[in-house]
Amino acid sequence: MTIKNTPQQLDVLIIGAGISGIGMSYMLKTQRPHDSFAVIESRENIGGTWDLFRYPGIRSDSDMYTFAYSFKPWKDKECLGTADRIKHYLHELIDEEGLEQHIRFQQRVVKSCWDSKKARWITTITDNGGENKNEEYIIEARFIVTCTGYYNYEKGYTPEFEGYEDFKGKIVHPQNWPENLNYKDKEVLVIGSGATAITVVPVMAKEAKHVTMLQRSPTYIVSIPSKDRLFQLISKWLPSKLSNRIMRAKYIILQQLVFTLSKRFPQLVRRFIRYQNSKALSGAVDVDTHFNPRYNPWDQRMCMVPNDDLFESLREGKSSIVTDQIARFTKEGVQLKSGEEIKADIVVPATGLDVQFWGGMELEVDGQKIEAKNLTSYKGMMFSQMPNFVTIFGYTNAPWTLKAELTYGYVCRLLDHMQNKGNQVVYPCLENTDDKEDLLDLQSGYIARAKDKIPKQGSIFPWRNKDLYAKDLFAIKHSHLEDNVLRFDDTQALKNFHQKAELSNVT
Numbered sequence: 001m002t003i004k005n006t007p008q009q010l011d012v013l014i015i016g017a018g019i020s021g022i023g024m025s026y027m028l029k030t031q032r033p034h035d036s037f038a039v040i041e042s043r044e045n046i047g048g049t050w051d052l053f054r055y056p057g058i059r060s061d062s063d064m065y066t067f068a069y070s071f072k073p074w075k076d077k078e079c080l081g082t083a084d085r086i087k088h089y090l091h092e093l094i095d096e097e098g099l100e101q102h103i104r105f106q107q108r109v110v111k112s113c114w115d116s117k118k119a120r121w122i123t124t125i126t127d128n129g130g131e132n133k134n135e136e137y138i139i140e141a142r143f144i145v146t147c148t149g150y151y152n153y154e155k156g157y158t159p160e161f162e163g164y165e166d167f168k169g170k171i172v173h174p175q176n177w178p179e180n181l182n183y184k185d186k187e188v189l190v191i192g193s194g195a196t197a198i199t200v201v202p203v204m205a206k207e208a209k210h211v212t213m214l215q216r217s218p219t220y221i222v223s224i225p226s227k228d229r230l231f232q233l234i235s236k237w238l239p240s241k242l243s244n245r246i247m248r249a250k251y252i253i254l255q256q257l258v259f260t261l262s263k264r265f266p267q268l269v270r271r272f273i274r275y276q277n278s279k280a281l282s283g284a285v286d287v288d289t290h291f292n293p294r295y296n297p298w299d300q301r302m303c304m305v306p307n308d309d310l311f312e313s314l315r316e317g318k319s320s321i322v323t324d325q326i327a328r329f330t331k332e333g334v335q336l337k338s339g340e341e342i343k344a345d346i347v348v349p350a351t352g353l354d355v356q357f358w359g360g361m362e363l364e365v366d367g368q369k370i371e372a373k374n375l376t377s378y379k380g381m382m383f384s385q386m387p388n389f390v391t392i393f394g395y396t397n398a399p400w401t402l403k404a405e406l407t408y409g410y411v412c413r414l415l416d417h418m419q420n421k422g423n424q425v426v427y428p429c430l431e432n433t434d435d436k437e438d439l440l441d442l443q444s445g446y447i448a449r450a451k452d453k454i455p456k457q458g459s460i461f462p463w464r465n466k467d468l469y470a471k472d473l474f475a476i477k478h479s480h481l482e483d484n485v486l487r488f489d490d491t492q493a494l495k496n497f498h499q500k501a502e503l504s505n506v507t
Helices: 019-031 083-097 195-204 229-234 240-264 266-281 309-315 400-421 469-477 491-506
Strands: 008-015 037-040 107-115 120-127 135-146 187-191 210-215 221-224 303-306 319-323 326-329 333-336 341-343 346-349 362-365 368-370 389-391 426-428 486-488
Touching (some): 008 019, 019 083, 135 400, 195 210, 195 309, 195 346, 221 309, 229 240, 309 319, 400 469
Parallel strands (some): 008 037, 135 389, 210 319, 221 303
Antiparallel strands (some): 120 135, 326 333, 333 341, 362 368, 426 486
């Protein structure tokens, strides 16, 4: 492995060319055109999640009027966007704004080290493509913005099932879907009840002999129209920017209303969703068994289906649903704890994600190794005693991009402020490390498994996320940058903190 001698100098280094990274690069180009920046992407293509997953029917589980950027209206009639259409949308923005020149494909960030003397992040990157394959080079950047999502792109999560190797059919994980998988006239078993499972079941059922969805416990599933009538009406008469604002306002209000009602009146929302499920299934499935979650609405993320497609598949008998637990795999399928056996030619374990922060890169501050679990989140984007470092992390209870856009704007405002004041360094200073809580207020399995991997949050703002767009508009977009938490150019206090933290860990 060789390393190029001369480090490249940049103002901002963006890591990841998914929807977050592309949006951040657009904002830098338009709001701070004098800044030099690069987008590092480990894959061959843009798109992140929407390029990685290739399973049948993959689509957004949020409406596209709020999941798409506010600065680039979503013009399709479909409310839930397919992966291909989302990638096309992102490519349009890249071509329109000339962003491709800033994206470096097949480059992987290995390690990033903050040097207070230089006031720079010294980042080691491996070139995995082209003539410079396996060659490493260094970028020294004033500011880092990570847009790597929160899961491991190399592998998903699969529980350790007994007898897994005994199964003679095909096991296909949604995160590693093979091209041209033939499932026509096959018996398919999909394990899981989340967004992936409810997406893939009705699509595969159109060609498969039968698809069985095996869930350990039910989830809340809500059907929405695939096309919005209001959009169909106003898009004929109004300019796209205005119609987009109206649609975004509509869905933001609906999302916040449903979430607030779910938290304040959970039994009311539960009864309403179960009534809608019963109506859509018309007696084809026992709702009390298979659509009766053990948790309250929005303790886990709700799942949306377009035009009752899952319910229609169940009604027509093309698919079925079983609520039970796996005892073991057999040669022909799975044995359930109830004693029932489900036979299958293909098993799809839609069992969740393997959570990973910052794409797996190593982090150091002034020689001290940083672990995500020891950090505390500031406004859901920065971290305690992490200088010139922002992570784009969207909402878990609303479309991801709403929070991402607030963060884009905050980063540009912060850079403007530092430039005007002549500051080189900024970081949130956490003096009281007590009273920490989990960063994500959801009970989903993939989050529960990752509690020892991800940062924490405090009990009060700004160390605690508001998780409501309306509140974040004031707390992030219209807030004063200089508060009692952010420290500017106090590098000695930063070094002292990390040295003490390291000594504490040793003892």
